[in-house]
Amino acid sequence: MTTSYITHADCLRHEMGAGHPECPERLAAVNEQMRASGLLETLRCLKAPLAAAADMKRVHQSDYVESIFRNSPSQGYAQLDPDTAMNPHSLQAALRAAGAGLLGVDEVVAGRAANAFCAVRPCGHHATALRSMGFCIFNNIAVAAAYALEQKGLKRVAIIDFDVHHGNGTEDMFSLPHWQGRVMMAGFFQHPFYPHSGTRNPAPNMVNVPLPAGSGGAAIRRAMEEHWRPALERFAPELVLISAGFDAHAEDLLGGMALVDEDYVWMTRELMALAARHSQGRIVSMLEGGYNLAALGRSALAHVRTLAGAV
């Protein structure tokens, strides 16, 4: 069994203006690490398909999805919110990013791959049902989770979010009673920090572990062992989805946490062990944040190499 690596050149054409930290070079850095290390040629490399509006509407409000299609500019930029903009290629990139997750779910459910990594942008976990936010247009991981539950017949899906920022959009969507019992979300995030959410009365299916700036590997291990693992073992997910942001890395100055490459290997192994016990090993991991190009490339490589069993 192999690891699928799902990406698309369209995801390199979305950009939000000079100096924006969520830049095409991020994805190029990830792809380059995969290629230069020789790992890429051992993976099942697939092009991300386009998600359909109907796929987005399982978690986003219809009006919002239609407004994104309508706002796509033919030139220049359409500013969606203070942090997020569209250029003429962004709609296509956003549909590929969400589509990658759908294909990833197809791959692992059909048993064509043991697990999948989606090297995509724009990222997704801040996008709520109603709006774009924090560099995110469509909530890729949520679109994948809803697809697995409503189209592929799975009963329980876990989402693990290890980005330095709280995945407020994913939490907003899956806190609804409609999803509770079918989705569990577990994550750590720097607190207090953008987007200043995740700490007040989370829904019972949310396992949120806020951590102070400076937290490193020891704090992550405690979060996993004391909070995530017991809840996830009880929940027994049939599929594990990962919002894989690498901005909790010590070298990432957008975040203030202190993880090192090896911490991503450890977390990946833990999640693989969980998936082996409950989910037939099925994991779909999707790129979220990560803004130091060198640390992002190395950490993503460490993560995918571990998924591929190549360490």
Ligand SMILES: [Zn+2]
């Ligand atoms: Zn982030």
